[in-house]
Amino acid sequence: KQEVTQIPAALSVPEGENLVLNCSFTDSAIYNLQWFRQDPGKGLTSLLLIQSSQREQTSGRLNASLDKSSGRSTLYIAASQPGDSATYLCAVRPFRAAGNKLTFGGGTRVLVKP
Amino acid sequence: ETGVTQTPRHLVMGMTNKKSLKCEQHLGHNAMYWYKQSAKKPLELMFVYNFKEQTENNSVPSRFSPECPNSSHLFLHLHTLQPEDSALYLCASSDDLAGGDTQYFGPGTRLTVL
Numbered sequence: 001k002q003e004v005t006q007i008p009a010a011l012s013v014p015e016g017e018n019l020v021l022n023c024s025f026t027d028s029a030i031y032n033l034q035w036f037r038q039d040p041g042k043g044l045t046s047l048l049l050i051q052s053s054q055r056e057q058t059s060g061r062l063n064a065s066l067d068k069s070s071g072r073s074t075l076y077i078a079a080s081q082p083g084d085s086a087t088y089l090c091a092v093r094p095f096r097a098a099g100n101k102l103t104f105g106g107g108t109r110v111l112v113k114p
Numbered sequence: 115e116t117g118v119t120q121t122p123r124h125l126v127m128g129m130t131n132k133k134s135l136k137c138e139q140h141l142g143h144n145a146m147y148w149y150k151q152s153a154k155k156p157l158e159l160m161f162v163y164n165f166k167e168q169t170e171n172n173s174v175p176s177r178f179s180p181e182c183p184n185s186s187h188l189f190l191h192l193h194t195l196q197p198e199d200s201a202l203y204l205c206a207s208s209d210d211l212a213g214g215d216t217q218y219f220g221p222g223t224r225l226t227v228l
Binding site for chain 2: 031036101
């Protein structure tokens with residue numbers, strides 16, 4: 001059974017500092033990995049999706065890397081801003097034939113202080 | 115409205131009540147999902163529907179009864195719930211036919227069972 005872990009569970013940084021969020025998964029037979037953002041009391045917003053054949057994806061200040069063989073992904077957020085404060089979740093999808101069933105990590109709660 | 119909408123946003127119910135959660139997606143997607151997000155637990159997939167057919171039931175107790183009358187609407191009927199069922203219930207949709215893996219989430223329904 002796939003297990004996804006995110007460490008640390010919470011992170012507090014001063015504005016301008018780079019953020020590094022970690023995600024690990026136990027079964028490397030994944031189809032893709034996604035990073036989501038969740039604001040308090042709200043739904044999830046997709047940030048980046050990395051296919052299993054890719055090593056990284058970039059969008060603006062966000063960069064996500066994937067090392068499937070070691071079961072790890074890292075989300076980098078450059079030059080953090082107070083508006084980046086949220087919970088960040090990673091989720092893995094198993095091989096395509098199994099359907100779009102995501103397994104989520106517990107999330108990392110980020111606070112960026114002005 | 116655009117995206118994925120959920121009603122009600124907040125619901126308080128007694129253990130003997132019957133209530134329903136509603137989800138509607140305006141994205142033309144073929145797949146819809148119910149997730150449960152409890153405090154201190156990772157987001158859990160409950161049900162998956164593809165073209166109105168249920169393709170996944172993640173060992174969910176029968177006191178939760180999903181219904182998908184068409185590809186745009188998804189319901190979760192609730193009866194004789196327990197206090198431990200209190201959680202944020204999230205609905206999502208995706209367009210798997212076009213190879214779109216990204217799931218789009220609604221804002222959720224915050225359920226409290228007394």
